[in-house]
Amino acid sequence: MAAALKNDLLAIYGALSAAFGHRHWWPAETPFETMIGAILTQNVSWTNAAQAIRNLENAGMLDPNLLAAADAGEIARLIVPSRFYNQKAGRIREFARVYAAEFQADPAVMAAVETGTLRERLLAIKGLGKETVDSILLYACGKPVFVVDAYTRRIFSRYGLIPDDAPYDRMQRLFTENLAPDVELFNDYHAQIVYLGNTICRKSPLCDRCPIRVLGGALRCAGARA
Secondary structure, eight states, rough: HHHHHHHHHHHHHHHHHHHHHOOOOOSSHHHHHHHHHHHTTTOOOOHHHHHHHHHHHHHHHHHHHHHHHHHHHHHHHHHHSSHHHHHHHOOOOOOOHHHHHHHHOOOHHHTTHHHHHHHHHHHTTTOOOHHHHHHHIIITTOOOOOOOOOHHHHHHHHSSSSSSOOOOHHHHHHHTTSSOOOOOHEEEEEHHHHHHHHHHHSOHHHGGGOTTTTTTTOOOOGGGGG
């Protein structure tokens, strides 16, 4: 069963990669930009988050020490495009304070911490949930942590691989228990899922365009069930 599930998961990734090409995600120039982007993209499109990042950069504020010392209102004014900007400003400032004080504002120092320990520390920062923290771990720290989201639930529940009400940890285990801990694979696989969910496997899906449907075998899509 485990071998069959592993084969299915790899076949799905292969079909998505062949259809969409490598997604080259996360689009950022520095690990710290990736970290801030993971916070800014909560509950908003990447386009909006990217604009907020550019605002911070243009204001000379995309710096952990400056953000740690900044007034939350000053940060909020710069990240308005990201929505929920007052909440996110507080989260960014607190994250920057922890990053500067505990990790010397150095991504290598952060990445050197054992994965489980680092994950728990970041989850303790108010407002940072599992998806945000795991995005930081995978995309900024190069940790083999699989990021899952609402698109993962929608797509993989339609194929009967997880329940349509599966919690975050249950979705994550589908991948971590059946795939080797490969940073590059986890990186692009999650990006492929997001792209499929954005473009084809929507709430009202465009099933005739889905690359996974051509796989056949045990993979059968329930369409717009979820």
